[in-house]
Amino acid sequence: MRTDAQPRVAAGPDGRPPFAETAYGRRKLRQESAARAVFLAMTLLMVAPLVAIVAHLVVEAWPALSLEFLLDVPRNRMTEGGIWSALVGTIYLVAISLAVAAPIGVLAAVYLNEYAKDTWFNRIINLAVINLAGVPSIVHALFGLGAFVYAARFGFSVMAASLTLAIMTLPVIIASTREALAAVPTAFREACWNVGASRWQTIRGVVLPNSISGILTGIILQVSRAAGETAPVMFTGAVLYKAVERGSLFPYYLDDQCMALSMHLYVLTTQVPNVAHAIPYATAVVLLGSVLLVNAAAIGLRVWLRNRKRW
Amino acid sequence: MIREPITAPGPGRRHRRSFWSLLGEQAVEAAIRLSGISAIVFVLAIFFFIFREAAPVLFSEQFDPIEFLFSVQWYPTSAVDVRYGTLALTAGTAGVTLLAMALAVPFGLGAAIFVSEFCGPRVKETLKVVIELLAAIPSVVWGFVALTVLSRLMVEYTSAPVGVNMLNGGIILALMSVPIIVSIGEDALRAVPDSYREAAVAMGATRWQLVFRVLLPAARHGLLAAVLLGVGRAVGETMAVLMATGHAVHVPHGILDSVRTLTANIAAELGEAPAGSEHYRILFLTGIQLFAITFAVNLAADLVVRGTRRR
Structure with a gap:
């Protein structure tokens, strides 16, 4: 024990008040604010790009942005006009892929969280989920091409592209649903079992109603992820251009090829010469804007439901 | 086997769930278990279908794994010397x-x-x-x-x-x-x-x-x-x-x-x-x-x- 540190705290014989600043204390404070500043700068450097990118894109896109841009189809070899055909194609792909992935993902999460015991088999399932989440999107594209387009004979179609997207979003839906299910206290389940309910009755009556908000948030977040993916749809069903009527709501069949917003942006930037300057920017803004809106909505929903939670 | 959970054990009167209710529960639980193993199925399917497309060249005689992994020459479309x-x-x-x-x-x-x-x-x-x-x-x-x-x-x-x-x-x-x-x-x-x-x-x-x-x-x-x-x-x-x-x-x-x-x-x-x-x-x-x-x-x-x- 060091005893010579004591005079620093008590009033010293030199008449300095107790708890006065010492050189050591000042150095500590300086060090602390320096640390704070460094980490703050690092954080800001990470946040700044988001703001800068969105601002720049919106400024460049401004001349082209209008309701007409959304509703019109690409014209004059895609150098003018709007993005309706791509927009509606993306909506199709996302809706079908989630209609497939959401039920399977939720049920799989229910199995993993409510039924599975800690056996080697279930550990392998966990490992599979983690690895499925890490598979690169271009590998999903190869899989979709080999499995759905050729082996299952769907051809290049909305169906093949949606199923490829579905398998890509599945592991994330499983993970987020599991988290939501795990947040329901075990005591709720035990209370339900104790009045004689079976396992499934407990899940339907207690677990799912109490976790539905978290499950929905996870699924909504996948809407934006599926909408933004390019590589998996590029080789399984999305095409450069497809003639569609302006504002038509049902332009594609399941075995048709379709346009997709993300791929449209890629094509406009890299493969179409002489596009009006603002059009690729406007396409990027629509894609980015809808993705960020969907995400903001999911985050808002999560906050709102968290505040309403009774436990 | 269909389990019969005991619900409301009143004196002399045992409430039984209907046959259809129990059958429905069995069906749902089967679906849950099936979804549970889906992650494994999809990981294996991804590997299988990609491997299936790659296999003919992998097992062909002129394929040289050393060259594939360690050569810097990538000329896939060359007319005279494909590498x-x-x-x-x-x-x-x-x-x-x-x-x-x-x-x-x-x-x-x-x-x-x-x-x-x-x-x-x-x-x-x-x-x-x-x-x-x-x-x-x-x-x-x-x-x-x-x-x-x-x-x-x-x-x-x-x-x-x-x-x-x-x-x-x-x-x-x-x-x-x-x-x-x-x-x-x-x-x-x-x-x-x-x-x-x-x-x-x-x-x-x-x-x-x-x-x-x-x-x-x-x-x-x-x-x-x-x-x-x-x-x-x-x-x-x-x-x-x-x-x-x-x-x-x-x-x-x-x-x-x-x-x-x-x-x-x-x-x-x-x-x-x-x-x-x-x-x-x-x-x-x-x-x-x-x-x-x-x-x-x-x-x-x-x-x-x-x-x-x-x-």
Whole structure:
């Protein structure tokens, strides 16, 4: 024990008040604010790009942005006009892929969280989920091409592209649903079992109603992820251009090829010469804007439901 | 076997659930179990279908695995001398990933420390939302930004002859993998017990010392997992690197060289390779290569995380 540190705290014989600043204390404070500043700068450097990118894109896109841009189809070899055909194609792909992935993902999460015991088999399932989440999107594209387009004979179609997207979003839906299910206290389940309910009755009556908000948030977040993916749809069903009527709501069949917003942006930037300057920017803004809106909505929903939670 | 849960055991009167209700429950539970194993089925299916497309060339006589892995000559469409050596592509992937991590790891961990240790709850919530939004930006939008904005800045401020190069791709990939590093890193820091912090502060440590002497060592496994997941994301990213890194297939000599990565190579050439041709099958083989790399990285991350949990 060091005893010579004591005079620093008590009033010293030199008449300095107790708890006065010492050189050591000042150095500590300086060090602390320096640390704070460094980490703050690092954080800001990470946040700044988001703001800068969105601002720049919106400024460049401004001349082209209008309701007409959304509703019109690409014209004059895609150098003018709007993005309706791509927009509606993306909506199709996302809706079908989630209609497939959401039920399977939720049920799989229910199995993993409510039924599975800690056996080697279930550990392998966990490992599979983690690895499925890490598979690169271009590998999903190869899989979709080999499995759905050729082996299952769907051809290049909305169906093949949606199923490829579905398998890509599945592991994330499983993970987020599991988290939501795990947040329901075990005591709720035990209370339900104790009045004689079976396992499934407990899940339907207690677990799912109490976790539905978290499950929905996870699924909504996948809407934006599926909408933004390019590589998996590029080789399984999305095409450069497809003639569609302006504002038509049902332009594609399941075995048709379709346009997709993300791929449209890629094509406009890299493969179409002489596009009006603002059009690729406007396409990027629509894609980015809808993705960020969907995400903001999911985050808002999560906050709102968290505040309403009774436990 | 159909179990009969005892419900409402009144004197002399036992309520029985109807046959259909019990059958329905069995059906639902079967569906849940089936979905539960879906993840394994899909991982195996991905491997099977990609392998099936690649197998004919893999087992053909003129295929040389040494040349495939370690030759830098990639001339898939040459009329006289077709060569499939992927070393230049692997080097491209490694180079871009290393560059991205050199930028993303310090900033990502710095931001994770700031979010976890240096700011109040309100700022923390805001920053987490911003990070989530940053993670949601589609890769094709990042690619668009790389191609339009960043490449212009490259030509203006560096001596690079073309704006699309390794540095451009590295910066974009860094921005894309930072959110993952921040959110997983923040989880890891939050998992350090508060008693560690209290002990350090009680000993008179500054926040700087607290971070470097206590938190970083205590959370090192979780932080390593965060970095590994960032690497996994960077290796697997396709569209952004396709648009940002240029298209030169060669081993890079400096950070301003154009390169091509494994992922971008598949995306660039799959559309032109006729189905069933040797080139097409070789591209599937590079898909397996990529699958193996990301599998190893994700498995490592999972093992690291599991190691911390068991301690």
